[in-house]
Amino acid sequence: MAFTLAEIAARFGGRVVGEPQVLIRQVGTLERAGEGQIAFLANPRYRAQLAATRAAAVIIAADAETLTARPCIVCDNPYAYFARVSQLFNPDAVAVPGVQPGAHVAAGAHIDALARVEAGATVEPGAVIGAGCWIGAGSFVGQGVALGEGSRLHPSVVVYAGCRTGARAILHSGAVIGADGFGIARDGERWVKVPQIGGVRIGDDVEIGANTTVDRGAIEDTVIEDGVKLDNQIQIGHNCRVGAHSAIAGCAGLAGSVSVGRRCTIGAGAIVLGHLSICDDAHVSADTVISRSIRKPGTYTGLFPFDDHRSWARNTALLRHLAELADRVRRLEQQLSQKDPPHG
Structure with missing residues (x-):
């Protein structure tokens, strides 16, 4: 089973950038995909892998379009798009009645x-x-x-x-x-x-x-x-x-x-x-x-x-410094008590 980028875009939408007749036979990861495989970028943390990928094509969002010279499909939600493409190449088994x-x-x-x-x-x-x-x-x-x-x-x-x-x-x-x-x-x-x-x-x-x-x-x-x-x-x-x-x-x-x-x-x-x-x-x-x-x-x-x-994240950050804050309060109390001794 194989589809060109143009055929995939015709099914699921998106905009093809680069050679539309690139033939795709399976999905893969940015790190390991090769000839005939299409990968995706949804998380900015993997942009370094995008630059080095050997995938035949990549599914990306518009803000990553300039980060690769590979043929690509530009869409709003690369992960959901990838899921549909993966379903295309890996359909569920059909029950024999x-x-x-x-x-x-x-x-x-x-x-x-x-x-x-x-x-x-x-x-x-x-x-x-x-x-x-x-x-x-x-x-x-x-x-x-x-x-x-x-x-x-x-x-x-x-x-x-x-x-x-x-x-x-x-x-x-x-x-x-x-x-x-x-x-x-x-x-x-x-x-x-x-x-x-x-x-x-x-x-x-x-x-x-x-x-x-x-x-x-x-x-x-x-x-x-x-x-x-x-x-x-x-x-x-x-x-x-x-x-x-x-x-x-x-x-x-x-x-x-x-x-x-x-x-x-x-x-x-x-x-x-x-x-x-x-x-x-x-x-x-x-x-x-x-x-x-x-x-x-x-x-x-x-x-x-x-x-x-x-609110939870802010309070949790304070908890990490709770011992330090307690020490500071204790020192301040000591300083105040020295400046204002109790009256007899």
Whole structure:
């Protein structure tokens, strides 16, 4: 598979600078790309690599156009453009339809003729598997589950009964959708389990990483809206709602009944305490603990207490000099006491 720069620009937009007939066969990095490969520059820290690159062409923003003599495509968002070009040269595998020998499909399950079920997978009664779905080896699809068309379950995914995905969902190995939420009531010295009777609703174009768990709702559904991207090893508690096109990095956790707005990002290892809400377009830095609701868009950083990022950065800078400041205050107090001795 090969495309000229002109053909790539015709598909995705952008302005070609230099030879438009340069042939591209694959993507690569600025440091290692060679003949037939296209690289990109999105971070100014790598401008030295741009000057030295041997890539056949480069995807760049307008402010970097004069930094290379290589043919290039100039665009507004080089990283997003690169992602689309990479998809062009590396399309997803297409499922070969059919239920493979060794798969366990219950009577009453509906498998579209264009879907694929691998050996060792289990599909329970009442499940509906849409066209183009691909259920990997060892995966489990519970009773009454609905998988939207084109969805992909990699090997060893578990989708509990009554959960639903939209179209083109991607669930990576070890993901668990619809496990019981952490619902327990205190009764003296004992805990009483609260039945978790809600489900999980997943929108279109959602990707859920390896070993991530999305708990089912206690009464109503846990909801993951369209376009959400969840990294590996994330915990989404019961009755959470994650707004459309938000992204959460690995090892983050949302306690029960958290509401995350649209287009938010939550960094690796961050924690959001239960029953809090985060407004649209808020960004939580890695390892931050959110202990109160966020109502204003912006970037938030810190442990206890967290704050808007600018205030947190300023206060953190002061903390680094806390011992020095304490010594200065002590010296000033001593000087003042010497100038103004106590009256007898």
